Amino acid sequence: MTEQRELLPTATGRQAVAALRALLRPRRWLAAAGLFVLTAATAVGLAVAPLLGHVVDLVTTGAPASAITTPVVALAVIAVLSGAATAYGLTLIARLGEGALAELRERFLNRALRLPLGQVERAGSGDLTSRAGNDLNAVASVVRSGLPELARSLLAIGLTLAGLAVLDWRFMAAALLAAPVQLYTVWWYGGRALPLYARQRIAVGAQQQQLLETIGGAPTVRALRRREEHLGRVTGRSQDAVDLTMRGVNLVTRFYARLNLAEFIGLSAVLATGFLLVRSGEVTIGAATAAALYFHNLFTPVNIALGLIDDVQAATAALVRIVGVADLPEPAAPPAARTPADASLHADAVSHSYTADRPVLHDVTIAVPAGQRVALVGASGAGKSTLAGLVAGVHQPTSGSIRVGGVGIGDLDPSGRRAVALITQEVYVFAGTLAEDLRLARPDATDAELTAALERVGAAEWATALPEGLSTVVGEGGHRLTAAQAQQLALARLVLADPAVAVLDEATAEAGSAGARVLEASVAAALHGRTGLLVAHRLTQAALADRVVVLDEGRIVESGSHDELRETPDGRYAELWRAWSGRRDADRAA
Amino acid sequence: MPQLTGGRVLREALRGQAGRITGSALLSTGHQAGEAMVPVVIGVVVDRAVGTGSSSQLLLWLGVLGAVFLTLSFSFRFGARLGERAAEQAGHVLRVRLTDRVLDACGGADTGRLPGALASVATSDAGRVGMVALVLPLGVAGILGLAVGAVALLRVSLPLGLLVLLGTPLMMGLAHLLGRPLQRRSEVEQDRIAHTAGLAADMVGGLRVLKGIGAERAAAERYRLSSRAALTATVHAARAKSWHDGTLLAVNGLFLAVVALVGGRLAADGAISIGALIAAVGMAQYLIGPLSMLVWVNGELAQGRGSAVRIAEVLASPAAVGGDAPLTGPITGRLAVRGLTHGGLRDLDLDVTAGQLVGVVTADPAHAEALVDLLGREREPDSGTITLDGHDLSTLDPEAVRAALLVAAHDAELFEGTLRDNVLAPAADGSTVPRQRTAPATLTGQADTAADGPLTAAPAASGTDSLLGAALAASGADEVAATLAGGVDGALAERGRSLSGGQRQRVALARALAADAPVLVLHEPTTAVDAVTELRIVNGVRRLREGRTTVVITTSPALLAAADTVHFVADGALTASGTHEQLVREHTGYRATVLA
Structure with missing residues (x-):
């Protein structure tokens, strides 16, 4: 349903150029040095054709065979010089490109990590991931292979034209007859390629996503006997991607066909010019030969330079997507960043709606004194997770305020330690070692502190049993953790992050009933000494909380201690408790 | 084959x-x-x-x-x-x-x-x-x-031709030899670069988790360090490659000089024409291509x-799994497990009477997983049999088994598409990719209004729509439909990620119920829903599955209390059977497992 998504912004051409300029400015001397060395290398290389022409002249004028030696020695010297200068020049250009690229990807990731979650979710998880993956790679590959090639080709073209002019200006004029066709071709191609590449990229992304969904859900597809349907989805999306790729190929081949025409026009013109100039005695056969060889040698650099437009366009499409995120304006910094006075949590008259006409929270007010624990209870869809997200600062409430230790969530010092942490039922293990994963929560933690955190949430046993302990590589491509282990890891991160307020949104849900009981103990240990807001669907968690808040359709319908609410006649919580444990009480009584 | x-x-x-x-x-x-x-x-x-x-x-x-x-x-x-x-x-x-x-x-x-x-x-x-x-x-x-x-x-x-033809590959081989140590060095660096390329996507994938604990800064710093290390590596690699290219260029130029020397001397001696000399020089360049x-x-x-x-x-x-025998005749839904040994289950015997709602409790969750895998024909048992109406599942065509016996696994996935397409398989034409369904136009022209409720937004009523309605109501997924713009025709994101865990679980249950299978096995269907909804689901499932075999593998007391019979599996073998009340009263192990 790509149509419904609200993709993350892409930069305009002007913004992209400004971003590139900003990247290049601090490296301008490197750029100048690189260009100078490469120019020298190319210029030296250009002496080859006239030297060969000279050989031809020596032959036609009947010089002795030994006279050939001098130009040939010059050819050898040129070979070594231009090889060395090219190598050095390319090294400089690589330092330039790679440095700028590193800065760009760091800026991108730094900004991407601070995007509001709501925005990322509206765009679909694939949008940001494909920018961090495919797009960064597309730009990197152009910087790595395209940029040096382009620099060399452009220099070769420019200097060859100059060389033609030195032989005779009319050779250059003849060669330039090819230019209008080439320029037209580039213009013709540029207008068509960019939108096509953008569509192709989207189609390939959709294909990838479909494959992941179908393959990841294979047991489900088998159980429901929906193989045909999913095969149809994969086939359709794959064929879409293939067809768009082929449209791109058709475009590229027509592009090169036009360039062939330009080559023929230019080459014929240079040969005819040579013919006329030799006949009128204005240049030697050697010069005419050199001109023809010059022009023939232009085929490759011209094709490379114009062909790179292909890659450059693809990279441009990727670049605007990267810059679009990297250059997003920073959210306004709190006017006066403040530190919370204590660990209390207040939500005052909070209302929220994700889409204008669908409010999910109405006028919710909750006060949690420091160190206390409040359980949010209610039917699914009552707004519990939304409230948890608002308190954790994931979304901004539509109206009302949320304060921690008397400081509004938006005014908290963003550079200080996180005041509120959120753990959801979503488990994620980062690629890297277990220690690296944990240190995301506290970068300067010692190994002993990491082990202590794992111990506290009851994860030390399996963690130390891992093949290489804390140094075991986990996550994508590494050792696989179970859902319960991954959730304990999340709780250990919470312990290390050590926030004053912890919000837990059904943090035990993914483990199933039996695993949930183990995790409940881990949760209790992780929450010790913190202010806690728990979204609980297991009422045992609610019973242990200092206070229970019952939400229904986005409103607080009851609030009080477990015992108070349980005794409230006709109360919603009392009803819930009976539904959940009534049988249990009866069972026990019996 | x-x-x-x-x-x-x-x-x-x-x-x-x-x-x-x-x-x-x-x-x-x-x-x-x-x-x-x-x-x-x-x-x-x-x-x-x-x-x-x-x-x-x-x-x-x-x-x-x-x-x-x-x-x-x-x-x-x-x-x-x-x-x-x-x-x-x-x-x-x-x-x-x-x-x-x-x-x-x-x-x-x-x-x-x-x-x-x-x-x-x-x-x-x-x-x-x-x-x-x-x-x-x-x-x-x-x-x-x-x-x-x-x-x-x-x-x-002939001599010039031989020189160029033999010399060009020789020259390339030489350049390759000279450049090989440089190339090898560059390959070593590639690994480090590839690592950083994957790291950005990995961190973005865990964005929610990073944000939850405020680790954005630490993550950015970790990425920066990795990026800097990759930068050093790429610059080294690029330097090696540049000198490799430069070497190639120099060797190529030297070879050209040799061709010019030999060709020029031949031409000067009148052995070949000037045109031949030019062609040879051109060819020496062309052959590299x-x-x-x-x-x-x-x-x-x-x-x-x-x-x-x-x-x-x-x-x-x-x-x-194997098996190809067809499953013929109407299914009564009698299940018998005999001597089943697999993944912690040891010699398990178990009977499910046709038409009953049966609860199965395993003390170890891994044993429940094993049973679910076997019933769903994801694995063959190490030994023992499961029979449906007397037919050994291992001999039957798995497709036929699943048509008769649907296993709704706890970790079942939802798919991108509408809620309707998730619950009911889309129209038989399997070639269609998911597309936006057109909501019915109302007189006012407004296609989707939340006030209409979930079901009224559905296209023309039919048999499948009543099935859909019943399944949604019994699973509590009607409430999910009510929260979607477009109701049952509202779109779910890939893997149903736009829904909460509890919502996903109810849609998955609706899907299992709508399949209307003669035997339905549900594995922990209510772990992520609240107590009130769970009770509603228990009643809904009971009513909808009346008279057909339903097995619920769970430790939830609400579900078990509604079962006609409950089997308790401890240490991988059947330990006790009876009603929930009886077992709670009489069996300590059962009590400990179910009423933690």
């Missing part, structure tokens, strides 16, 4: 595109020959026209040049298209074939493989095997291009072979 090997996968992929590959090879050869002819014709023009001043010769040979260009241009254009189409189509065919294998009723392809790794086989590896269809014609053309060049050169001058192309083709072929092996491994994965 012979063993499926990488070679066979590759051959089949190429055979499927044989026509395109042949056409592409012919046309690419024409292109190469044309490219080779250009310097030769330049030499002829200088020789016969520029040197003699003959206008007619100039026009004649420019005409020939035009014909050469026409040939090379058209053959490139259509040769490249055929080759690319062959590559893309071959990759596509493999992609679909891999998906088909993974989804095969007998399973096995996804056993022990991560979804991400399998998806990468279906994209990268399928694409690389496809690439072979593209590079093969180019390889043929490269060799033929070399041959054409050789013939043209040898006709001009097809030769480096052959090197590249060779590399692609190696990669293609490696990918084909990986694809063959997936395609040839042993089936996880």
Whole structure:
């Protein structure tokens, strides 16, 4: 349903150029040095054709065979010089490109990590991931292979034209007859390629996503006997991607066909010019030969330079997507960043709606004194997770305020330690070692502190049993953790992050009933000494909380201690408790 | 059937595109020959026209040049298209074939493989095997291009021709030898670079988790360090590559000097014409093209072979389950488990009476998983049998078993598409990709209004719609529909990620109920829903499954209390049976498991 998504912004051409300029400015001397060395290398290389022409002249004028030696020695010297200068020049250009690229990807990731979650979710998880993956790679590959090639080709073209002019200006004029066709071709191609590449990229992304969904859900597809349907989805999306790729190929081949025409026009013109100039005695056969060889040698650099437009366009499409995120304006910094006075949590008259006409929270007010624990209870869809997200600062409430230790969530010092942490039922293990994963929560933690955190949430046993302990590589491509282990890891991160307020949104849900009981103990240990807001669907968690808040359709319908609410006649919580444990009480009584 | 090997996968992929590959090879050869002819014709023009001043010769040979260009241009254009189409189509065919294998009723392809790794086989590896269809014609053309060049050169001058033909590969070999240590150094650095490339996507994938604990800064710093290390590595690698390229350039130039020396001396002695000299010099440059192309083709072929092996491994994965007997006649729904041993279950005997709602409690959650896998025919038991109406499941066609006995696993996935398409399989035409359904236009023209409630937004009522309505109501998923813009025709994101865990669980349950299977097995269907909704679900499931066999594998007291019979499995064997009340009263182990 790509149509419904609200993709993350892409930069305009002007913004992209400004971003590139900003990247290049601090490296301008490197750029100048690189260009100078490469120019020298190319210029030296250009002496080859006239030297060969000279050989031809020596032959036609009947010089002795030994006279050939001098130009040939010059050819050898040129070979070594231009090889060395090219190598050095390319090294400089690589330092330039790679440095700028590193800065760009760091800026991108730094900004991407601070995007509001709501925005990322509206765009679909694939949008940001494909920018961090495919797009960064597309730009990197152009910087790595395209940029040096382009620099060399452009220099070769420019200097060859100059060389033609030195032989005779009319050779250059003849060669330039090819230019209008080439320029037209580039213009013709540029207008068509960019939108096509953008569509192709989207189609390939959709294909990838479909494959992941179908393959990841294979047991489900088998159980429901929906193989045909999913095969149809994969086939359709794959064929879409293939067809768009082929449209791109058709475009590229027509592009090169036009360039062939330009080559023929230019080459014929240079040969005819040579013919006329030799006949009128204005240049030697050697010069005419050199001109023809010059022009023939232009085929490759011209094709490379114009062909790179292909890659450059693809990279441009990727670049605007990267810059679009990297250059997003920073959210306004709190006017006066403040530190919370204590660990209390207040939500005052909070209302929220994700889409204008669908409010999910109405006028919710909750006060949690420091160190206390409040359980949010209610039917699914009552707004519990939304409230948890608002308190954790994931979304901004539509109206009302949320304060921690008397400081509004938006005014908290963003550079200080996180005041509120959120753990959801979503488990994620980062690629890297277990220690690296944990240190995301506290970068300067010692190994002993990491082990202590794992111990506290009851994860030390399996963690130390891992093949290489804390140094075991986990996550994508590494050792696989179970859902319960991954959730304990999340709780250990919470312990290390050590926030004053912890919000837990059904943090035990993914483990199933039996695993949930183990995790409940881990949760209790992780929450010790913190202010806690728990979204609980297991009422045992609610019973242990200092206070229970019952939400229904986005409103607080009851609030009080477990015992108070349980005794409230006709109360919603009392009803819930009976539904959940009534049988249990009866069972026990019996 | 012979063993499926990488070679066979590759051959089949190429055979499927044989026509395109042949056409592409012919046309690419024409292109190469044309490219080779250009310097030769330049030499002829200088020789016969520029040197003699003959206008007619100039026009004649420019005409020939035009014909050469026409040939090379058209053959490139259509040769490249055929080759690319062959590559893309071959990759596509493999992609679909891999998906088909993974989804095969007998399973096995996804056993022990991560979804991400399998998806990468279906994209990268399928694409690389496809690439072979593209590079093969180019390889043929490269060799033929070399041959054409050789013939043209040898006709001009035997010694000069031999020098160029033997010298060019020698020169390239020398450059390769000189550059190899540099290249090797660059490969070592590539690993470090690849690591950073993956890191950005990995961190973005865990964005929610990072934000939850405020680790954005730490993550950015970790990435920065990795990026800086990669920068050092890339600059080293680029330096090595630059000197490699520079060496190639120098060796190439030195070789040209040798050709000029030999050719020039031959021409000065009158052994060859000036045109021959020019052609030889041009050819020395041209031959580098097809030769480096052959090197590249060779590399692609190696990669293609490696990918084909990986694809063959997936395609040839042993089936996880077997059986092909049809299941005939009406299903009464009587299940019997005898001596079942698998994944912690030890010699398990268990009976499920037809038409009952039966609860199964396992003290160890891993045992429940094992039972779910066996009932769903994801695995064969180590020993023992499960029979349905007396038929051993292991002998039956898995497809037929699943039609009669649906297992709704706890970790079942939802799919991108509408809520309706998730619950009911979309229309029989399986070729459609999910698309936006048009909501019915109302008189006011407003297609979706939340106030309409979930079900009124559905298109024309039919038998399936009443089934849908009943399933949604029984599972509590009607409330999910009510929260979606578009109701039952509202869209779910990939894997249902736009819903909360509890919402996903209810939609998955609705889907299982809507399948209307004679026997339904539910594994922990209510772990993520609240107590009130759970009670509603218990009543709904009971009512909807009245008279048909339903097995609920769970430890939830609300579900178990509603069951006609409950079986308690401890230490992998049946320990007690009875009603929930009886077991709670009489069995300590049961009490400890269910009422924690």
